[in-house]
Amino acid sequence: MLILGIGISTNHRALKDKGVRPYSSGFSLIELLVVITIIGIFAGAAVLSLDILGNDRDLEREAFRLSSMTELLSQESVMEGRDYGILFSENSYRFYIYDYRQLIWLDPIGDNFLSEYKLQEPISMELFLEDQEVVLEPDFNQEIIANPEPQVIIYGSGELTPFKAIFSRGSNNESFTITAEINGTLVISEQGYDGF
Secondary structure (H helix, E strand, O other): OOEOOOOOEOOHHHHHHOOOOOOOOOOOHHHHHHHHHHHHHHHHHHHHHHHHHOOHHHHHHHHHHHHHHHHHHHHHHHHHOOOEEEEEOOOEEEEEEEEOOOOEEEOOOOOHHHOOEEOOOOEEEEEEEOOEEEOOOOOOOHHHHHOOOOOEEEOOOOOEOOEEEEEEEOOOOOEEEEEEOOOOOEEEEEOOOOOO
16 A cells, blocks of 8 residues: 555555545536536526616617618608608607698508507607607507607708607616707717706
8 A cells, every 4th residue: 555645545445444435536416516507597697687677789779770760761852852750659650751732741551661660678769859858658549640740850851850869778777869960960879868
């Protein structure tokens, strides 16, 4: 039997006979399973918290979509000599085309690109026109749809109603803001807001 300089026997059979468990390196299967379970619990909690609180990318995506649609319609209005309108609610927005023959705003029937768009829950929107907050309805009712009065107009000249649209989520203070100038310039910024 060999004895190491530190006094530990390397003969595992002799240790077993004395009732002493020989020293083994590594982790047991149970120890590994416990560690994996703990890591899984933490990872699951992190994923659930992201699903509940959401992600700022969702806010950015919603702001980018409205900005892109507004820019596109601004270009189309110049090419076609047509006026477009945007009607907002807290959770969605709709596009309209102005008919100069009937002098009314028309719903672009059959155009899925311009149909009503609902924001992802729980994202909501606030609208400011000329330094004043516009009180938005939670959703569009039949009366509003039958007699639309868009808050923002995109003119055939390429100009539009200056506005500020703020996309936010109730659970945090982050927001994305679209600021539109009369000349059609649109800027998206990430920040909290304190009005204009």
